[in-house]
Amino acid sequence: MNTILDRLYSFLRSLKLAAVLLVILALLAVAGGIIPQGKPADFYFSRMPSVARLVLWIGFDRLFTSRVFLLVVALFTTNLTVCTVHRLGGELSKPRKARRHGPDLLHLGLIIIIFGSLLTARTRTEKIYHAGLGQHIHLPDGQVLYLTNLRQETYESGRVRAWITEGVLGPAPVEDPHGDSVAGDTLGEEGYALSADMLGIKVLELASIPAAGETPAAPAQAPVSDKPEIPQGKPLTIKVNAPFKGKGYTIYQYDWKTIIHPVLTDSEGKRIVLHGGSRITIPQGSMLFMATEEPPAPQGAPVAPTAVFLVEQQGTRTMVRARPGDTVSSFTLAEYQTQYLSGLKVKTDPWFPLVLAGILLAMAGTVLTYVRKLKGLSA
Amino acid sequence: MIATFAFVLLVLSQVLQGIWLFRTGARERVSPWVSLAAGLLLAVTVVQRSIAIQFFALTNLYESLLFLSMLAALMVFALAKLRQTADSKALPFALNIIAIIFLAIASSPLAPSDIRPPVPALQSGWLVLHVSFTFIGEIFFAVGLVTAILQLAAKDEEQRRRFDRLTYTSIAIGYPIFTAGALVFGAIWAENAWGRWWGWDPKETWALITWLTYTAYLHFRLVRKNTSRVMPVLVILGFLIAMFTFFGVNFLLRGLHSYV
Numbered sequence: 001m002n003t004i005l006d007r008l009y010s011f012l013r014s015l016k017l018a019a020v021l022l023v024i025l026a027l028l029a030v031a032g033g034i035i036p037q038g039k040p041a042d043f044y045f046s047r048m049p050s051v052a053r054l055v056l057w058i059g060f061d062r063l064f065t066s067r068v069f070l071l072v073v074a075l076f077t078t079n080l081t082v083c084t085v086h087r088l089g090g091e092l093s094k095p096r097k098a099r100r101h102g103p104d105l106l107h108l109g110l111i112i113i114i115f116g117s118l119l120t121a122r123t124r125t126e127k128i129y130h131a132g133l134g135q136h137i138h139l140p141d142g143q144v145l146y147l148t149n150l151r152q153e154t155y156e157s158g159r160v161r162a163w164i165t166e167g168v169l170g171p172a173p174v175e176d177p178h179g180d181s182v183a184g185d186t187l188g189e190e191g192y193a194l195s196a197d198m199l200g201i202k203v204l205e206l207a208s209i210p211a212a213g214e215t216p217a218a219p220a221q222a223p224v225s226d227k228p229e230i231p232q233g234k235p236l237t238i239k240v241n242a243p244f245k246g247k248g249y250t251i252y253q254y255d256w257k258t259i260i261h262p263v264l265t266d267s268e269g270k271r272i273v274l275h276g277g278s279r280i281t282i283p284q285g286s287m288l289f290m291a292t293e294e295p296p297a298p299q300g301a302p303v304a305p306t307a308v309f310l311v312e313q314q315g316t317r318t319m320v321r322a323r324p325g326d327t328v329s330s331f332t333l334a335e336y337q338t339q340y341l342s343g344l345k346v347k348t349d350p351w352f353p354l355v356l357a358g359i360l361l362a363m364a365g366t367v368l369t370y371v372r373k374l375k376g377l378s379a
Numbered sequence: 380m381i382a383t384f385a386f387v388l389l390v391l392s393q394v395l396q397g398i399w400l401f402r403t404g405a406r407e408r409v410s411p412w413v414s415l416a417a418g419l420l421l422a423v424t425v426v427q428r429s430i431a432i433q434f435f436a437l438t439n440l441y442e443s444l445l446f447l448s449m450l451a452a453l454m455v456f457a458l459a460k461l462r463q464t465a466d467s468k469a470l471p472f473a474l475n476i477i478a479i480i481f482l483a484i485a486s487s488p489l490a491p492s493d494i495r496p497p498v499p500a501l502q503s504g505w506l507v508l509h510v511s512f513t514f515i516g517e518i519f520f521a522v523g524l525v526t527a528i529l530q531l532a533a534k535d536e537e538q539r540r541r542f543d544r545l546t547y548t549s550i551a552i553g554y555p556i557f558t559a560g561a562l563v564f565g566a567i568w569a570e571n572a573w574g575r576w577w578g579w580d581p582k583e584t585w586a587l588i589t590w591l592t593y594t595a596y597l598h599f600r601l602v603r604k605n606t607s608r609v610m611p612v613l614v615i616l617g618f619l620i621a622m623f624t625f626f627g628v629n630f631l632l633r634g635l636h637s638y639v
Contacts, residue, residue: 015598015602018598019595019598019599019602022591022594022595023591025591026588026591026592026595029585029587029591030588032579033581033584033585033588033628033632034632037579064579126574155496159496160499161496161499162502163499239499240500240572241499241500241503241505241571241572242571243574250574252572252573252574253499254573254574345573352570352576356567356576359562359563359567360563362558362563363555363558363559363563366554366555366558367559369555370551370554373551374548374551374552
């Protein structure tokens with residue numbers, strides 16, 4: 001029995017095993033680096049028909065979370081742990097001056113990184129919000145971030161230099177019709193997706209800016225506030241590479257979006273700012289604004305986008321496309337209004353400090369190990 | 380213009396080294412200084428571009444190649460002056476070729492030289508540390524590549540052992556620097572810029588593959604005799620992977636680093 005355990009122990013602490021596992025991990029990473037990750041099954045059948053079935057069967061379409069990869073990582077971690085404990089025991093039995101703890105620190109750091117990664121993978125949350133001026137987003141600690149200023153700085157060439165979001169942190173509004181933050185979507189393989197919600201009612205409610213003294217003729221659902229009320233609170237600035245760190249969460253300036261809203265005028269000249277999903281009552285029916293369509297690649301003068309409406313009148317439905325100046329039912333499409341949306345990523349990752357500690361420990365161990373070795377080489 | 384002059388100096392250094400490469404006896408002493416001059420001129424170019432873009436010029440392929448070529452040229456000088464490598468003609472000769480190759484690619488259409496200030500994500504001190512440390516580590520890996528090839532080509536055991544020692548020394552210096560640059564500073568920057576310290580982006584994955592290859596080398600060296608052919612082959616492979624991470628991923632596998 002002891003012999004079997006001894007053999008197992010020797011096997012698990014073996015340097016040869018470590019070297020072989022490193023090579024296997026590298027080979028698996030090569031496969032993960034070559035095979036596009038996280039695509040739908042159709043993608044693999046169209047791009048690599050001869051091996052698609054195998055790729056999907058062994059889970060190499062999501063290799064870094066596949067059982068094969070995790071099994072090798074688990075074995076590597078075991079090897080690293082047993083090796084570290086064994087080595088540390090040996091070093092501690094030496095006289096203090098002869099001890100070499102660089103490799104121990106390095107290995108310990110790696111073990112902490114691996115466990116820290118597992119914990120962060122299980123517990124971290126992230127959500128991307130696209131919010132306009134005057135809108136607010138709910139934060140994990142119960143506070144609300146009200147956006148008070150959005151700035152996009154550019155170089156002389158027009159290239160983006162910085163995206164800056166300024167806001168104040170304050171308590172949640174007493175009446176929140178949505179009961180949740182402005183819409184957003186979690187990050188996927190292809191980035192984020194704008195939800196219909198976000199382009200619809202919620203933007204209308206908080207960020208529409210009708211002309212002074214006018215009210216929309218037919219608000220879609222929610223009332224429009226022409227002067228969003230910003231409560232007093234702690235001011236903050238968020239920039240790319242300069243995230244805001246709150247109580248247990250971090251807010252990153254993730255990206256920046258520009259969207260356009262068609263502006264209709266009625267026969268009396270009243271302006272109505274529309275958003276995807278806005279419905280307007282018209283005689284004997286209603287009119288739904290669906291979306292804007294970008295024209296084909298411009299040739300010569302730039303062409304304005306087309307606004308697409310679904311007009312329902314006397315039981316018949318008609319799709320209408322309009323450009324500025326065109327008439328839609330009893331309205332005229334006057335212009336487009338531009339709205340800037342700041343893309344903010346709100347992340348909670350309670351175990352990241354552990355990962356960071358592991359990274360720093362591994363770094364310190366690496367430097368210690370090789371400084372000692374180089375001293376030995378030059379001696 | 381300055382970079383072109385640096386290129387001419389590197390070619391001149393190459394010619395001088397080439398003439399003396401197969402001669403025995405007296406050493407040629409001019410070429411290290413010519414390479415040093417080329418390296419300093421490239422440093423001036425990097426400073427000039429940094430002023431033009433109002434940030435450290437390490438934000439695209441062209442600037443990265445200038446920086447790498449500069450490091451390689453300075454390394455030629457260092458190798459010619461170091462006690463342990465001063466008697467090797469092949470080592471600075473090969474490093475000089477690498478400097479010329481980097482600069483030649485920089486002047487090709489593959490690396491547009493337009494002066495473009497960095498996008499928001501690139502404006503970080505962590506990026507400067509990430510890229511510069513990675514490249515410094517890779518120049519030591521380049522030295523390892525040459526000594527590993529020389530190790531494989533060595534005719535006697537003594538030469539093989541000498542080149543093995545040089546290979547190990549260069550990797551032992553480059554490995555912690557590369558680890559700090561590519562993985563540690565890269566992770567800290569990614570966390571700061573994108574809110575995730577690791578995301579299996581193609582560039583990250585291939586940087587990890589490079590690191591695993593050199594880690595495997597360092598472990599194999601502990602368990603195998605230093606005359607084994609596996610180890611120099613791993614070092615050569617490691618450098619090829621490092622170069623694929625630098626060039627191949629940019630052109631073949633798009634990801635967050637596609638602007639590099």
